[in-house]
Amino acid sequence: MIKWLKSYLLMEKEVGSNSYRREVTGNFVILFSFAILFLLTLSNFFLSSRTIFYANLALFSGLCLITFLFRHNKRLVIHSIAHFMAGGIFVIVYFNQAQDYTPIWSFLYMYLIISLYGHQKGLMIAGGFLGCLLLFLSFWVGETVTKLEFIRFAFVSVFILFFAYLAELLISRTFEQLNKTKSILEKMTITDELTGLHNRRHFNDVLSDKINSARRSKEMLALAIIDVDHFKKYNDTYGHPAGDQVLITLAELLKTTMKRSDDVLFRLGGEEFALLYKPKDETSAIALLERIREAVEDVVKEENIQSIVTISAGLYIIKPQKTQSFEQVYKSADELLYQAKELGRNRVVVSP
Structure with a gap:
């Protein structure tokens, strides 16, 4: 099982670029989405209300459908699942009326989106998602969510968004510098120092x-x-x-x-x-x-x-x-x- 997991997540492959890292993140998104929705569906069948169980079952079925329809385009599958995850967060928050810490799933979504799309485009998508989620949560302020809980969540969310952006920016720049240095070293190994011709x-x-x-x-x-x-x-x-x-x-x-x-x-x-x-x-x-x-x-x-x-x-x-x-x-x-x-x-x- 561990050997298969390493192979699926490309852990044995040499880290060489941002595209490789995004491929690993994409594989993790697929694997994680299936695992978490399956476990949520199963646990809600025994421990929660039928309504939440059917909501999770619908999400799991939708995930299977997306994977099947776009099976020949892995990148499209990954991005579709990521955005499907955003819709799933809104559905779960709605059925739980923002209780039971359901909004915290947004932290994972924002981090994954920034990893998949890069620090610039990812920040725009994740920032738009967070703005919509906070607006959505405001409907339950004073009912199932207190003002203090809402402010705390908003504060932590913004910080997580910022640090996810910062981490992706630093990682991207590190990879760029690494590839630049690697390219220079490779050129040096095949170049004659005196004449500049190949050696x-x-x-x-x-x-x-x-x-x-x-x-x-x-x-x-x-x-x-x-x-x-x-x-x-x-x-x-x-x-x-x-x-x-x-x-x-x-x-x-x-x-x-x-x-x-x-x-x-x-x-x-x-x-x-x-x-x-x-x-x-x-x-x-x-x-x-x-x-x-x-x-x-x-x-x-x-x-x-x-x-x-x-x-x-x-x-x-x-x-x-x-x-x-x-x-x-x-x-x-x-x-x-x-x-x-x-x-x-x-x-x-x-x-x-």
């Missing part, structure tokens, strides 16, 4: 997905691995800050050139970069990489780089009709880069 870890995660996606959509995919020529010698000659400036400049050039939404750029480590993009054909795939290679020398001159910088690249074209793994694709592109270096650098070597 090797993200490359390992993305490449297989991109290969499979391109194969399903029958699109050509190109993987280019780029390496800065003689970068170690450049670092040794001009220092690491100058070397970092070369890498940053190259990264900015790649960002400027690769603007399409499905272009993905990576710094694999050191002076090695990777480009993943979908060309129209092999000619356009090669032309793009050649433009980048030719642009490198001009760009580094503009950025006051202290020496001529060139790049070598291995370009591997992934055909949609051919099934290949991450390891095969990466190894092939890396071998093409190695060939470019063996052939004298400052060139692009393309897969046959």
Whole structure:
């Protein structure tokens, strides 16, 4: 029973957002409504008048009907039950003439409504409900309810409404800050700190997905691995800050050139970069990489780089009709880069 309850209320699921919390609250509303109305109906059958028993039975039947009619839209079921609960409170208060502490059920309703709708919209709905309830209760002031009891109830109700609003506001802001921080941390784990490009870890995660996606959509995919020529010698000659400036400049050039939404750029480590993009054909795939290679020398001159910088690249074209793994694709592109270096650098070597 406990295991089922935890599963139904999603207690084993990771807390991640306000929507999750509202889903849990909604499940609780359904479960609680059925449980409490069933128990009230049963107890009133034995302990109370027939009139109150029939009122509870009608409410329980109405609850079952709402759940059945809107069973394919859980959100609508939850909100309908919540508002049905408001009507039920008025009915019970009416039949009990505001006695036997029946108005205090409004406390639960106000808290649930603010949890379901959020602090702003929830406050408006709960505030409207409380205003109507206080007006309704005023009819029994001086008869079954004393003035002092009415004032006490109104005072406590307003405070409960305020604190429910405040709690929801603080929880919502906490979740927003938590998700914002989580998003920043997730971005940091896949981003290269120096260049702002994706890092090797993200490359390992993305490449297989991109290969499979391109194969399903029958699109050509190109993987280019780029390496800065003689970068170690450049670092040794001009220092690491100058070397970092070369890498940053190259990264900015790649960002400027690769603007399409499905272009993905990576710094694999050191002076090695990777480009993943979908060309129209092999000619356009090669032309793009050649433009980048030719642009490198001009760009580094503009950025006051202290020496001529060139790049070598291995370009591997992934055909949609051919099934290949991450390891095969990466190894092939890396071998093409190695060939470019063996052939004298400052060139692009393309897969046959």
